[in-house]
Amino acid sequence: MAEPSSSASSPRQIRVASVPAGHVYVQHCSASEPDGVRRLKDPRPNGAPSTSQRWWPPVMLEPEWIAAHHRDFDVFHLHFGFDAQSPAQLAALVKTLRRHGKPLVYTVHDLRNPHQRDPSAHDAALDVVVPAADGLITLTPGAARTISDRWGRTATVLPHPHVIELPRIARPRPERAHFRVGVHAKSVRPNMSVSPVVRVLAETVAGLPEAELQVNIHRDVTDPASANHAPQLVRELRELADQDGVTLVVHDYFDDEQLWDYLTSLDLSVLPYVFGTHSGWLEACHDLGTAVAAPDCGFYAQQRPCHTYGHTQDGGLDGESLHKAVLAAFEEGRAPRATPRHRTRERSHIAAAHRALYTEVLQ
Structure with missing residues (x-):
């Protein structure tokens, strides 16, 4: 050597x-x-x-x-x-x-x-x-x-x-009256199954006081000229967004600061994955104090404290476990958060x- x-x-x-x-x-x-x-x-x-x-x-x-x-x-x-x-x-x-x-x-x-x-x-x-x-x-x-x-x-x-720089980790989270659940489908990677997750979340949030669901997708998902165009998913999400308490946000890719602001605006971020191993998104949420509901595929629950629900490529979605994960996050309130000293x-x-x-x- x-x-x-x-x-x-x-x-x-x-x-x-x-x-x-x-x-x-x-x-x-x-x-x-x-x-x-x-x-x-x-x-x-x-x-x-x-x-x-x-x-x-x-x-x-x-x-x-x-x-x-x-x-x-x-x-x-x-x-x-x-x-x-x-x-x-x-x-x-x-x-x-x-x-x-x-x-x-x-x-x-x-x-x-x-x-x-x-x-x-x-x-x-x-x-x-x-x-x-x-x-x-x-x-x-x-x-x-x-x-x-x-x-x-x-x-x-x-x-x-x-993932987040230390001064941003030290910044206090804003106070909010609503409990906001978020799903960010990005440009809909192959490991995502979005619609079933969003349907369960919409039903769950509808039964909670002062709760709302925000679904984000990148603009290319709505663009017929894009390789990421997913018209069926867009139709389903727009139909769900007609419900009270559900918002669909279509936007260009976030830069880092926009992404950190978005994650901080959530109380719970739900990862709609059906396969994977680890997650930088989960780490960013831990840095910012945003709770995460992660699927039981991969090893997300070993990576950082998070809520877990059943979601795999072969077994599909366990809607009841996702429902319970949201309720647990709602009842617990603030999630465990990294500190600059620990990081x-x-x-x-x-x-x-x-x-x-x-x-x-x-x-």
């Missing part, structure tokens, strides 16, 4: 090629203060303007980039962004890293890709990357057990770091654990 650069007067600096380096998860896996780990910036994809923050498609996944830049980093750390890579391309990446003596660390965020209805492509990718990795990380004990069962590998379990300590722990793993795979 390659040795990281060192200095006689300071700890050895470990240079990490993270894919992608610009994602908030990856940024918050580093300590807020210098800790001897330096992550390379994302190379700009071909065609992206010089001012762009876009990291996809990741240039670092190209064997040619590894061959040209292997002297610039000590450890290669894969997170996201390999959806379009074939097993053969991933095998070529692994082979090139091996040729240049660069250890591979992989954080298993997704055992099931939320953007792919058919799991076979992601399974094939994992069958290349997980056995080849010199070190593995994941976010929950349940995911670690699955990794052990499927591949006989041990993954270090580390919590998801904060700061947690981030320091996560950063130290990453450095320890990098040091281990470099030996």
Whole structure:
């Protein structure tokens, strides 16, 4: 294995090629203060303007980039962004890293890709990357057990770091008279089943005092020229929005501040997923003090405190459990919320654990 650069007067600096380096998860896996780990910036994809923050498609996944830049980093750390890579391309990446003596660390965020209805492509990718990795990380004990069962590998379990910046986490939540439940269907990813969830929520909210349901979708879902156009869903949501207490909001993609404002405006955010593993949305809600009702597919309930209801690709929706989850959130009032102090300590722990793993795979 390659040795990281060192200095006689300071700890050895470990240079990490993270894919992608610009994602908030990856940024918050580093300590807020210098800790001897330096992550390379994302190379700009071909065609992206010089001012762009876009990291996809990741240039670092190209064997040619590894061959040209292997002297610039000590450890290669894969997170996201390999959806379009074939097993053969991933095998070529692994082979090139091996040729240049660069250890591979992989954080298993997704055992099931939320953007792919058919799991076979992601399974094939994992069958290349997980056995080849010199070190593995994941976010929950349940995911670690699955990794052990499927591949006989041990993954270090580390919590998801904060998503929201600390000053915003410290900001008080606004007082509201109404209890607002929200479902954000975004651009209707393949892992979402929206209409059944919204129908149950509309009935539940109608039976609660001072309660309302807000359903959000991106504008492209309503646009006939868009690949995400879902006319049947739009018709169903507009019909439901005619009921008292139900509002449909169609809008363009939120930027970060708009998204944080939206989440803060909710008392309960319901995730309408039928498959998945972990959730950055759940972390953002925890940072902001918004309760979450998450499906029992994946390992959301192990990630952060949340209400759980039955919803899977094979079994469909357990409407009664969703009804009970909403009632529980209504009765409990304020949800458990992260604090800046806890998130700061947690981030320091996560950063130290990453450095320890990098040091281990470099030996």
